[in-house]
Amino acid sequence: MKPVLSVEETLRLEDLIEREGTSKAALMEHAGEAAAARVAQYKPQHVAVLVGFGNNGGDGWVAADILSHQGIAVDVVSPIEPNEIKSPIARHVARRTAGRDVRVIVGPSRDELVSILSEADVVLDAILGTGFTGAVRPPFSIWIPALNELGLPVVSVDVPSGLNAETGAVETVCVEATATVTLLAPKIGLYSGEGPEYAGEITCGQLYSHLDEVIGDVEHAAEIVEPADLVDYFPDLPSNVNKYSRGSVLVVAGSATYPGAAIMAAKAAARAGAGYVTVATPDACANLIRMALPCVPVVGVPSDSRGAFGAAAASAVRELAHKFDCVLCGPGMTVTAGGMQLVTELLRTDVPLVLDADALNCMSRLAIGGIEETPEVYRREAPLILTPHNKELSRLVGDEPVDDLGSAIEAAQKLVWAAGSDNLVVIAKGPSTAIVGVEKVLLPMSGPASLATAGSGDVLAGIVAANIAVSHGDIDCWELLCSYAVAVHSYAGHAAAALMGERSVIATDLIDVLGEAMNLTEREALRDAGIELGD
Numbered sequence: 001m002k003p004v005l006s007v008e009e010t011l012r013l014e015d016l017i018e019r020e021g022t023s024k025a026a027l028m029e030h031a032g033e034a035a036a037a038r039v040a041q042y043k044p045q046h047v048a049v050l051v052g053f054g055n056n057g058g059d060g061w062v063a064a065d066i067l068s069h070q071g072i073a074v075d076v077v078s079p080i081e082p083n084e085i086k087s088p089i090a091r092h093v094a095r096r097t098a099g100r101d102v103r104v105i106v107g108p109s110r111d112e113l114v115s116i117l118s119e120a121d122v123v124l125d126a127i128l129g130t131g132f133t134g135a136v137r138p139p140f141s142i143w144i145p146a147l148n149e150l151g152l153p154v155v156s157v158d159v160p161s162g163l164n165a166e167t168g169a170v171e172t173v174c175v176e177a178t179a180t181v182t183l184l185a186p187k188i189g190l191y192s193g194e195g196p197e198y199a200g201e202i203t204c205g206q207l208y209s210h211l212d213e214v215i216g217d218v219e220h221a222a223e224i225v226e227p228a229d230l231v232d233y234f235p236d237l238p239s240n241v242n243k244y245s246r247g248s249v250l251v252v253a254g255s256a257t258y259p260g261a262a263i264m265a266a267k268a269a270a271r272a273g274a275g276y277v278t279v280a281t282p283d284a285c286a287n288l289i290r291m292a293l294p295c296v297p298v299v300g301v302p303s304d305s306r307g308a309f310g311a312a313a314a315s316a317v318r319e320l321a322h323k324f325d326c327v328l329c330g331p332g333m334t335v336t337a338g339g340m341q342l343v344t345e346l347l348r349t350d351v352p353l354v355l356d357a358d359a360l361n362c363m364s365r366l367a368i369g370g371i372e373e374t375p376e377v378y379r380r381e382a383p384l385i386l387t388p389h390n391k392e393l394s395r396l397v398g399d400e401p402v403d404d405l406g407s408a409i410e411a412a413q414k415l416v417w418a419a420g421s422d423n424l425v426v427i428a429k430g431p432s433t434a435i436v437g438v439e440k441v442l443l444p445m446s447g448p449a450s451l452a453t454a455g456s457g458d459v460l461a462g463i464v465a466a467n468i469a470v471s472h473g474d475i476d477c478w479e480l481l482c483s484y485a486v487a488v489h490s491y492a493g494h495a496a497a498a499l500m501g502e503r504s505v506i507a508t509d510l511i512d513v514l515g516e517a518m519n520l521t522e523r524e525a526l527r528d529a530g531i532e533l534g535d
């Protein structure tokens, strides 16, 4: 796993490295080398380097010098003369570079800038980095749209200029990078908010050779899950299993209004490897679900007058629950009094539990002002996995706003820290999904846009439940097991898009390609881990 840092954590890391004997000036030299190396991959003959007032600009000045030494024509565009730069380390490298074989243009008009940029094969964006806050001010508010309009390859240093490195927010304008060379460690804003849209391909500049020895001493906002991290999490299928010992899942879901959600969750659980899946659903929709799922036993439990779980459903489901390796509750169940009793009852069982969709909304009604105020309601010995999207997560924490990765992580941490259990994991779903446990925040491989379709969450919940059932509790890191499930869901999005076209994928397509998605996840993990693949 690769650490992802907040801005404050990055500054702390730089200080720590300085105490170990490597100065910030030396880091800037390495940052410039990393940026120049990334630009050189384009094999350019002419490069324009846009620099700002700060140390991000300093990295750009260093890179400009290196590129010109490689025989590349380099234009450096700066808002001020090198002598006027306030940061001593950036001023030093700017003066050094200006005295060498580069053309320096200070404070160009928009037209002059466009004509300089038009001569370049690649542009290096070293305008603003982690020191940037608020809305972009002139002259950069003029430079950035002019650059974007030209559509040239752009390599951004650390973060695309205009992107808030902490939140991923873009207030006004932001460089649309082809590639970003982030420094020391990726910044959380690259994965949050609008970061993924603007950053292009992200690579990390290795500025310090002993990083592994010090990075553990700085807290990190999150960690990126790499394919090789998942090698221990594939459910294998020994020949001596039977349908029960493979892993059994009870899907408590559906209502007369939303029977399809129960069908999709159950089918996904079966396709994701559970040997025995059963659905418990209100009587009112049981027959319809039976017809749709010939391989799955469907148990009807008492309905209320609207065809949702009724008051007597909770005890009927509790009797069933303890016979299964995992219970998934929520898809399509709607929020009713009977549903709330059902969720309360399931939380009290000792069976691993996945709560999704309206089970989460029922849970958030169990406490006013945030469920984390009453952790005894959801604190339990057995694993509990919550799979909220932003709105559901917001309701769980008393309607605190949750609108980007950072706020989702914060809200999820409130829940897991209040319960304080290793077995509680929140899969905070969004364009960038975070998996939040009491000690870890993991960022699994992010899924394609084809996953943004109704029912996609029901499929993910089924995959998670199946993997818990198949593991039989033999798991040392629930966050990684959840990352595996999210990776399979993402690969299903890719595989379904390849078959159906990205805009045409519907949730049932994801279920049909789950077998292929699991194979893809496994192959990628083995390849990343350097394990030989058979033919």
Ligand SMILES: NC(=O)C1=CN([C@@H]2O[C@H](COP(=O)(O)OP(=O)(O)OC[C@H]3O[C@@H](n4cnc5c(N)ncnc54)[C@H](O)[C@@H]3O)[C@@H](O)[C@H]2O)[C@H](O)CC1
Binding pocket: 010, 014, 024, 027, 028, 029, 031, 052, 053, 054, 055, 056, 057, 058, 059, 087, 127, 128, 129, 130, 131, 132, 133, 134, 135, 136, 137, 138, 140, 157, 158, 159, 183, 184, 207
């Ligand atoms: N992480 C590392 O190991 C290293 C990082 N380096 C680079 O340093 C920058 C951070 O540098 P800093 O000087 O703190 O900030 P910036 O250059 O990002 O920007 C500061 C500069 O920008 C001006 N500014 C701030 N907000 C705005 C705005 N809204 N509009 C216009 N201008 C704005 C402000 O006035 C300052 O002058 C980091 O990203 C790395 O690239 C080092 O090289 C060392 C190694």
Ligand SMILES: [K+]
Binding pocket: 056, 125, 126, 127, 128, 129, 156, 157, 158, 159, 160, 161
């Ligand atoms: K930048």
